[in-house]
Amino acid sequence: MTTQATTELRKTALHSTHRRMGAKMVNFGGWDMPLEYSGILSEHEAVRTRAGLFDVSHMGEIEVRGGSALDLVQHVTCNDASKLAVGQAQYSGLMTARGTFVDDLLVHKISDRHYFLCVNAANQDGDFAHIRANNPMGAGVENSGERFSQLAIQGPKAASILAQLTAIRVGELKYYSFTFGDICDVDCLIARTGYTGEDGFEIYFEPRHSEQLWNHFLEAGSADGLIPCGLGARNTLRMEAGMCLYGNEIDETTTPWEAGLGWICKLEKGAFLGRGVLAEQKHAGVQRKLIGFEMLDKRIGRDGYPVTISGRPEGRVTSGGPSPTLKKNIGMAYVPPDQSAVGIQIGIEIRGQSAPARIVALPFYNRHRK
């Protein structure tokens, strides 16, 4: 097991808290982050059945301001931000001119003149440069990651725990909506979003309040079984929910159509980066398609393992591993569209042997909605 020297790694405002609380740390995208606290399986289960608290302050924030803010957001992303009302958020893709992903992101509309983008940690600086380089409309663009910490409280008990700490009626906040308000006297942006496939909130605030809020959440949630969670559980949770991870399922070579993200690709909204290529690909069809699979024996198909169909090599597993909720080993991979139907048997090459797997529908896990 290798651990990179931590001196080069970036740290969130909660770094010393994680170390003190005994988290196992890992280098994630250049950040020294908690991989796990009590263990990935127990943290995963807490989020599915109760609640978990994640420090995701490594995530980046970019703010777009001014009279042409919407024009810029529309130009660089593939979803239709003009559909957003103030206080709504949407999942979207930051596009290259080739219709591929510079990043995936959440676009929050704070006002007609102010959009708040939440982007991946490792991509933040590249995203910022890309947005500035494609800004002929002259909107204001700020790389504001250092001004925000972010905590995610996720799980069926998240709303009731959060409600103990704020006068905001968070239970009434709709999925993919957000509001501003105080939590324990700290000014926060509170969004009902998440990356776990469970109900929950992502909360943005000034870094100096991080430890205070972290402790308040843990204390308020302890009776309901809230526990601190790391990026290990975050990954197994998002994988079960069939959510893409940048660098695994999507990158600068993949388009929204290929990744099963056609629902965030709104050609009808007008011109945007990559639209021409994406319109063409929609018409001509894709060469590969993201599918979900489950292993048919106990072996585990993992990130990067080769995939075969009828003995022919067909790319690699993008993400794979155990599904703690389903008690199966699952994964995602790109395959040719004519071999992407549910039920088709594929092979995953594991240490020189082919292990059988079967294509299944995505997502693997769907929560019960009230």
Place this chain on the structure above:
Amino acid sequence: MYPTDYRYTKDHEWVKVNGSTGTIGITDYAQNELGDVVFVEFPKVGVRVEAGKSFGTVESVKAVSELFCPLSGEVAEINSQLSDTPEKINQDPHGAAWLIRVKLSNPNEIASLMDAKAYEAYIATKTREQSA
């Protein structure tokens, strides 16, 4: 913590020798580094294993780790219970969750392994590297 009658490798396996048989497992340090263990791939009974060479893998939710044999010989028994309860490796790595038993072909190899005191000193340096 680390039984004094066991010997240890730098790859974090232990072996307990009883006559011409060696019982082999992974150390508490190794299970802690791996996290929740979910799968073990065993060698077949009867195959030859060599000191320092891979004899299987142990997998956690997050990671795959090769198992390296402390001593050479022939696999006499595998702890097949672990196929259904791999989490025992986290719970009792030095006891009930032994992995394989080997009929040793060269018991003298044990001289190259660490005793408990040396192993504890070895992992102390690892832990320091990580928190540096």
